[in-house]
Amino acid sequence: MSNQESKKALVLVADGSEEMETVISVDVLRRAQIDVTVVGITLQNENYAKCSRGVKIVPDQSLSNISNFDIYDVIVIPGGLNGAKTISSNSEVQKLLASMHRAGKFVAAICAGPLAIKSANINKGGKITSHPIVKADLENEYSYQEDRVLVDNKVITSRGPGTAFLFALTIVELLLGEEKRNEVSNPMIISSIL
Amino acid sequence: MSNQESKKALVLVADGSEEMETVISVDVLRRAQIDVTVVGITLQNENYAKCSRGVKIVPDQSLSNISNFDIYDVIVIPGGLNGAKTISSNSEVQKLLASMHRAGKFVAAICAGPLAIKSANINKGGKITSHPIVKADLENEYSYQEDRVLVDNKVITSRGPGTAFLFALTIVELLLGEEKRNEVSNPMIISSIL
Numbered sequence: 357m358s359n360q361e362s363k364k365a366l367v368l369v370a371d372g373s374e375e376m377e378t379v380i381s382v383d384v385l386r387r388a389q390i391d392v393t394v395v396g397i398t399l400q401n402e403n404y405a406k407c408s409r410g411v412k413i414v415p416d417q418s419l420s421n422i423s424n425f426d427i428y429d430v431i432v433i434p435g436g437l438n439g440a441k442t443i444s445s446n447s448e449v450q451k452l453l454a455s456m457h458r459a460g461k462f463v464a465a466i467c468a469g470p471l472a473i474k475s476a477n478i479n480k481g482g483k484i485t486s487h488p489i490v491k492a493d494l495e496n497e498y499s500y501q502e503d504r505v506l507v508d509n510k511v512i513t514s515r516g517p518g519t520a521f522l523f524a525l526t527i528v529e530l531l532l533g534e535e536k537r538n539e540v541s542n543p544m545i546i547s548s549i550l
Numbered sequence: 551m552s553n554q555e556s557k558k559a560l561v562l563v564a565d566g567s568e569e570m571e572t573v574i575s576v577d578v579l580r581r582a583q584i585d586v587t588v589v590g591i592t593l594q595n596e597n598y599a600k601c602s603r604g605v606k607i608v609p610d611q612s613l614s615n616i617s618n619f620d621i622y623d624v625i626v627i628p629g630g631l632n633g634a635k636t637i638s639s640n641s642e643v644q645k646l647l648a649s650m651h652r653a654g655k656f657v658a659a660i661c662a663g664p665l666a667i668k669s670a671n672i673n674k675g676g677k678i679t680s681h682p683i684v685k686a687d688l689e690n691e692y693s694y695q696e697d698r699v700l701v702d703n704k705v706i707t708s709r710g711p712g713t714a715f716l717f718a719l720t721i722v723e724l725l726l727g728e729e730k731r732n733e734v735s736n737p738m739i740i741s742s743i744l
Contacts, residue, residue, distance in 0.1 A: 379573045379605055383711070386603040394605070403597070404608050409580040411573055411588070412608035414598050487739070504739070516739030517577070518715065545681070545698070545710035547741070 362391045363531045366422075366431045368449065369415055370397040372438025375407035376517040377466050381432045384524035387540045388532055390429075393417055397443050408436035419448055429531055431456055435467020435487055435516065444472035453478060457510065462530060464512035466523050470494060473511060483508040487516050521546060556585045557725045560616075560625045562643065563609055564591040566632025569601035570711040571660050575626045578718035581734045582726055584623075587611055591637050602630035613642055623725055625650055629661020629681055629710065638666035647672060651704065656724060658706035660717050664688060667705060677702040681710050715740055 365385050369378050378394075385392045396415030399405055404412040431453065433443055443449055453476035457463050465473050470486040473479065474494060484498035485506045494500055504519040505512065505526045512530070514523035521544070529537040559579050563572050572588075579586045590609030593599050598606040625647065627637055637643055647670035651657050659667050664680040667673065668688060678692035679700045688694055698713040699706065699720045706724070708717035715738070723731040 374577075375573045376570075376577050379569045380711075382605055383568075383570050383601075383603040392604075407577075409577040410586075411576055414606035414608060504741075516737070517574075518735075518738040518740035521712065541712075543710070544712040546712035547698075 363429045364391045366428050367394050369405040370439040370442040371406050372436050373434045374436035375411040377434035377520045380520040381524050388528040430462035433465040433469035433472045435469045437468045440468035440471045444475040450476045462510050466514040467516050470513045479509050479511045485513045557623045558585045560622050561588050563599040564633040564636040565600050566630050567628045568630035569605035571628035571714045574714040575718050582722040624656035627659040627663035627666045629663045631662045634662035634665045638669040644670045656704050660708040661710050664707045673703050673705045679707045
């Protein structure tokens with residue numbers, strides 16, 4: 357597949373983002389040859405995001421350095437409560453999420469990440485899931501479910517680190533099909549039941 | 551638990567290490583209040599390890615900055631073939647692994663990481679598992695098994711990203727017991743079958 361034809365993803369990361377959810381998303385999508393850009397949001401140290409359990413991840417770009425958002429097929433919001441709060445309260449992120457959703461792109465969020473779906477006013481009334489810790493923030497404005505991964509109106513949501521492989525593989529399947537999903541999944545020695 | 555009583559872990563990372571296996575190990579152990587130090591091995595850019603799928607992780611220390619290795623209860627070697635080759639061929643790492651094994655500490659390796667068990671001459675003839683890509687490198691000198699996680703003579707081995715949660719939770723259980731393992735596992739929304 358040439359670079360022109362590659363699917364493209366943004367993965368946001370802030371201080372306090374859940375590092376496993378961030379890295380599993382980036383890694384699994386890149387195993388599927390999706391062109392992933394890791395974007396730092398409001399970092400205290402401009403060189404890295406200090407994640408929820410102290411892992412320091414160097415982003416590829418800042419939001420202000422990306423000139424054209426139309427090329428991206430999916431945007432991914434990891435959890436980690438503090439990171440998700442930073443991301444969901446950022447007005448540039450809110451505009452970007454709403455714009456991508458209107459354009460028919462996938463918006464994907466895991467754990468506490470779905471807080472950003474709500475703050476961007478996306479798919480209100482639709483089906484959503486999240487980590488139990490933010491259920492109360494979502495259940496009044498969405499049809500709250502407890503599926504490990506849920507897809508509704510191109511909004512993909514999921515529950516926590518233990519569902520992050522399933523979440524990332526679902527994104528791969530939606531963008532590139534079941535064959536690519538299996539091609540990526542098998543060498544990772546994923547359990548038959550995730 | 552006071553800091554003096556905390557269990558302590560080293561997690562090694564090199565250019566080419568598998569970022570999911572690295573980060574799942576660090577994060578899950580820290581969720582169990584294990585004091586984890588991420589140690590960069592022979593990094594091309596001294597500021598970060600460029601992992602197998604391009605995620606850049608900032609280590610906490612270099613090996614030369616650690617003065618006393620006796621305080622660590624476990625050392626963890628992630629996979630990623632290039633990272634595992636760098637780590638397993640490093641003579642300082644070989645000495646450290648052999649010394650920790652002799653002292654009765656846990657030595658844990660996942661995916662291609664078990665190459666470092668072999669190069670450190672640890673537990674030869676014992677049971678081992680790994681990612682299938684390095685099976686041929688191990689099966690002549692070990693009793694090769696295909697368990698998702700295997701513990702033999704304080705050597706913990708496992709198979710790939712999809713077994714990394716089980717690998718890390720096994721380390722937690724061996725160091726701190728089943729109750730702590732469950733305390734860490736449940737909020738991560740881990741599937742009942744890993």
